[in-house]
Amino acid sequence: MNNQIMKSFLIKELNLNKYENIKITAIGGITNKNYLILTKKMKLVLRVPGVATENFINRHNEKNNSELVFKMGINPETIYFDTISGIKITQYIPDSETFSPGLVRKKNNIENISLCFRQLHQSNIKFCNEFNAFSEYKKYQHILNLKHDHDGIYHNKMLVEFFYKTEKILDRLNKDRCPCHNDLVAENIVKSGDKIYLIDWEYSGMNDPMWDLASHFLECQFNSEEEQIFLTYYFESNIPKESKQKILLFKFMQYVLWPLWAKVKEQYDDNFEKYDINRFKNAYQFMRQYQEQYEK
Numbered sequence: 001m002n003n004q005i006m007k008s009f010l011i012k013e014l015n016l017n018k019y020e021n022i023k024i025t026a027i028g029g030i031t032n033k034n035y036l037i038l039t040k041k042m043k044l045v046l047r048v049p050g051v052a053t054e055n056f057i058n059r060h061n062e063k064n065n066s067e068l069v070f071k072m073g074i075n076p077e078t079i080y081f082d083t084i085s086g087i088k089i090t091q092y093i094p095d096s097e098t099f100s101p102g103l104v105r106k107k108n109n110i111e112n113i114s115l116c117f118r119q120l121h122q123s124n125i126k127f128c129n130e131f132n133a134f135s136e137y138k139k140y141q142h143i144l145n146l147k148h149d150h151d152g153i154y155h156n157k158m159l160v161e162f163f164y165k166t167e168k169i170l171d172r173l174n175k176d177r178c179p180c181h182n183d184l185v186a187e188n189i190v191k192s193g194d195k196i197y198l199i200d201w202e203y204s205g206m207n208d209p210m211w212d213l214a215s216h217f218l219e220c221q222f223n224s225e226e227e228q229i230f231l232t233y234y235f236e237s238n239i240p241k242e243s244k245q246k247i248l249l250f251k252f253m254q255y256v257l258w259p260l261w262a263k264v265k266e267q268y269d270d271n272f273e274k275y276d277i278n279r280f281k282n283a284y285q286f287m288r289q290y291q292e293q294y295e296k
Helices: 003-013 059-072 107-121 133-146 157-172 209-219 224-234 241-268 277-294
Strands: 023-026 033-038 043-048 078-081 088-091 096-098 178-180 189-192 195-198 205-207
Touching (some): 059 078, 059 178, 107 178, 107 224, 209 224, 209 241, 241 277
Antiparallel strands (some): 189 195
16 A cells, blocks of 8 residues: 555545645554554554455454554554554554663563553453463464465474463463553554553453463563563462463463464565564474473
């Protein structure tokens, strides 16, 4: 979508004057393309979905869940959302700063972000869907099989067997279900003053809250000391025994699941940057760590 097409689209959908001066600036994005939109009276963000995202994302769920967390005050207001194309327009967060992994790990930010996560997880809202890592894994494997892609590392018997074993392990642990974001990379966390916002709810759904913490720790490169600080704030110093066990399991699962997602994405988008294969290899380390700590 070039700038002229975007301008025509914005004039139509936002009911703007056709002579309105609209400034469009690309502001990045990993899977999607995002643009800052400036008009005389508005400052917005336009999200144009990446190639083949319809194979991964249920836009009806995303729209519903985004609206619920907006009412909580942790997501910007959605101005326009097309559940067919996935094109979305949201209000720009004023004085906003998007985090990097390094900024996320600063102590004052750890506290504020942990409180935002807790606010989400302890809320009484109900998302319309469940995020199930095992169903997602089967879906991605099915797509790769249809594409006749059988790269060995993505079909490693030992990792696949342990991945499915985690389902039985989790059944024995305390099962929690609450609204979760499920993709808490640093870029999906925005700061405005002392206020924290979570954006891009594409993978949101009811899930165990420790999945969100595992996601955040992995993607933002927390060390063990930083994880402990985060957990202390999140649990108000009363850290449940099974929380660290679940976080370790979810780290393993995410290092199996997301590289598989990336492999599927590569099938449709030649320009998609290849996912770090070492992440998949690191799943071995988490598997071994879990077995040494909890299966002896």
